[in-house]
Amino acid sequence: MTLIVGGILLTRLVEAGRVEPLFLPTPTPTRNARSHQEEGQAHFASGDLERSIKAYTEAVRLRPEDAELLAELARIQTYSSALIATQEEGSDRLQQARISIDRAVALDEDSAYAWAIRIFVYDWLAADAEDLRQQQEYFTAAEASASRALLLDPENVLALAYDAEVDVDQLRYAEALDKIQSALNLDPSSMDVHRVYGTVLESSGDYEGAIAAYSRAAQINPNLTFIYLRMGANYRRLRQMDKALEYFSRAATINSQLGIANPIPYWSIGRTYLQDGEFFIAARNLETAVVISPGNPELLGYLGIIYFKARNYQNAIATLKCAVDGCTDAEHARLLCDTLAILDCEDEEQVFRASGVAGLELGAESLEYYYTYGSALTLDKASCPEAERVFLHLDRSYGTDPIVSAIISEGRALCE
Numbered sequence: 001m002t003l004i005v006g007g008i009l010l011t012r013l014v015e016a017g018r019v020e021p022l023f024l025p026t027p028t029p030t031r032n033a034r035s036h037q038e039e040g041q042a043h044f045a046s047g048d049l050e051r052s053i054k055a056y057t058e059a060v061r062l063r064p065e066d067a068e069l070l071a072e073l074a075r076i077q078t079y080s081s082a083l084i085a086t087q088e089e090g091s092d093r094l095q096q097a098r099i100s101i102d103r104a105v106a107l108d109e110d111s112a113y114a115w116a117i118r119i120f121v122y123d124w125l126a127a128d129a130e131d132l133r134q135q136q137e138y139f140t141a142a143e144a145s146a147s148r149a150l151l152l153d154p155e156n157v158l159a160l161a162y163d164a165e166v167d168v169d170q171l172r173y174a175e176a177l178d179k180i181q182s183a184l185n186l187d188p189s190s191m192d193v194h195r196v197y198g199t200v201l202e203s204s205g206d207y208e209g210a211i212a213a214y215s216r217a218a219q220i221n222p223n224l225t226f227i228y229l230r231m232g233a234n235y236r237r238l239r240q241m242d243k244a245l246e247y248f249s250r251a252a253t254i255n256s257q258l259g260i261a262n263p264i265p266y267w268s269i270g271r272t273y274l275q276d277g278e279f280f281i282a283a284r285n286l287e288t289a290v291v292i293s294p295g296n297p298e299l300l301g302y303l304g305i306i307y308f309k310a311r312n313y314q315n316a317i318a319t320l321k322c323a324v325d326g327c328t329d330a331e332h333a334r335l336l337c338d339t340l341a342i343l344d345c346e347d348e349e350q351v352f353r354a355s356g357v358a359g360l361e362l363g364a365e366s367l368e369y370y371y372t373y374g375s376a377l378t379l380d381k382a383s384c385p386e387a388e389r390v391f392l393h394l395d396r397s398y399g400t401d402p403i404v405s406a407i408i409s410e411g412r413a414l415c416e
Contacts, residue, residue, distance in 0.1 A: 047225055053076055056072060067103075068111065071118075074101035083264060112149045116159035119159060157190055163179050191221040202234055228250045233268070263288075266289040270282045282306050294332070301360065301366065303319050308376055318339045324359050336354050362394070
């Protein structure tokens with residue numbers, strides 16, 4: 001009788017949820033926001049910014065009212081924009097950072113850290129903006145954020161460093177140097193501070209000093225490829241091509257070790273070989289970049305320029321056409337599999353990657369692709385009507401530019 005009563009009581013407790021029934025599967029521990037935050041920090045330190053963003057996004061989902069988490073996410077989103085190969089996608093990532101940081105300061109108006117990160121985000125937004133009015137609005141927001149951060153914490157190292165970066169981007173070099181020196185004195189162990197110091201020196205033409213500053217940043221965080229890309233770019237300006245290639249290759253190696261397929265290091269290597277007149281190896285590196293990101297019109301445009309300078313006009317025209325005008329799936333497959341022979345169209349997976357290209361709008365970033373395409377077309381009289389179409393487009397937007405005007409005149413003369 002006692003056993004029966006005990007059994008009935010146990011059944012009721014199970015039904016009430018106060019006792020777990022036997023033989024249930026072992027519950028999987030639920031990860032908390034702190035766990036995802038630590039994962040995000042680890043991925044950032046390893047150089048895998050995309051995985052870092054995913055981890056921080058999950059942390060924010062679990063703790064949506066945490067302003068510091070949102071600010072950390074915004075910082076990494078901003079840095080990651082430098083590793084995105086298309087201008088449009090990089091701009092989109094910066095807008096994501098803006099949303100994150102604006103949420104952060106709305107949640108905690110007294111967080112000096114959040115306001116400091118807001119300086120960084122809005123400064124990079126300003127540098128990315130093509131519209132001058134929009135650019136000035138972003139700079140104004142960055143400066144207001146600096147005032148707020150430094151009011152809350154006059155010795156906030158990140159606020160001083162990022163404020164110096166705002167000054168650099170508005171050509172206030174003396175003010176920038178004063179602020180970054182103050183930040184260095186307060187915290188010489190900050191990667192961000194040394195990176196900004198490198199930016200200040202690079203912008204003022206001190207490329208050797210910039211390399212030293214970036215090198216210190218890399219010692220603190222040795223897996224951040226955007227630092228090595230800046231070091232390589234500065235060595236290239238100094239015409240130390242071997243050193244430039246060394247640091248671009250280091251960025252590519254880090255990506256390879258992490259399983260990251262990113263075309264930017266190969267693009268940088270290709271640019272370096274092109275400047276050195278090594279057209280063949282420049283093209284090979286850009287082709288590698290295109291294999292990683294086949295639908296990227298900016299990569300195709302730059303590859304087309306290399307072909308043009310190497311006098312491989314057939315490949316130049318085919319590649320630049322996709323970059324400027326765009327191309328259908330079939331045209332894209334023909335370019336990659338037949339003309340350039342960098343994909344295998346017998347492989348279904350590779351054919352799937354040839355999914356068409358959206359052409360670039362004419363602008364400062366795409367201007368060289370347009371006039372190079374027009375010039376290449378003039379080399380065949382049959383293509384002169386197409387060349388004239390490109391020249392008319394250029395003339396409407398850049399006809400007052402003496403270089404563009406001269407290229408148009410020369411091209412038209414060849415077609416007469």
